[in-house]
Amino acid sequence: MSALVLVAYFLIGSIIAIWITRAIPKGNIRIAARTLGIIIVLWAPFWSKFGGKQIFDFKCKNFGGERIYNTVQANGYLNARYEPKGTNSMFHGSFKQAIKDLIEMRIHFFETLSPSKGGYYRFSLQSSDYPSCHWYSQAYRFKNFLTNLGLPVSQCLAREYVNEILSEYEVNSTSKHHTLGKARTWIESRDNGSTIAEYTSYILNDPLNFASGRAATCPNPIQSKKILSLTERVFQKWQK
16 A cells, blocks of 8 residues: 555545534534544554554464364365366466375375366376376466476376265365455365364555555465465375
8 A cells, every 4th residue: 555545545534434423413422423433544554553463463373374183195185275267277376286286196186166067177197198188288388387297298187077076185275355364274074074284374464564565474474385285294195
């Protein structure tokens, strides 16, 4: 937020506070109401410096970071945090991580939603001549993307449409973007719904920080990137 925007916010907010209280009869009550409204407008941008910081520190200490309750071997997982929306979504971080889990033998397959068909897609590694490998055969950029991830030339990423899920686990994520932002990824058992691992990151936004707009990040920005790779530390590798 620039200084000009902040000044405009103060002016407009103060005018709105005065306008809202116009129905209150003239006198001390109206003066008190308008004063309170203006104080709230002036204080709001500084919330992250005062009350917001205390809440941020509490949540960071008690809920932030990575918590792994169990490590498991799994044939596959449902990657519910991935939304297949066009070509660019194939390069999404959670989709990339799922492919890495395949290549590095943490799983034998992963599944995603198929909004257009109403079922699911199951991805697995197969020999390069496997029929279900042709879905991306013309997408040179994606083929190069897979090669950079370590996919051997003799193999391909096969995609098959299925009606039923075989995954034993589900990887989910949510994010909220407010003054106190929150991103959470968790892995749960599809058998009993228990959470076996989770990673929670908090961001305290600061409208007075004109450079990044952030006052603090928990864990720190570099550690918070580990939220995408949670599966690497939960799913045990299969022996080739």
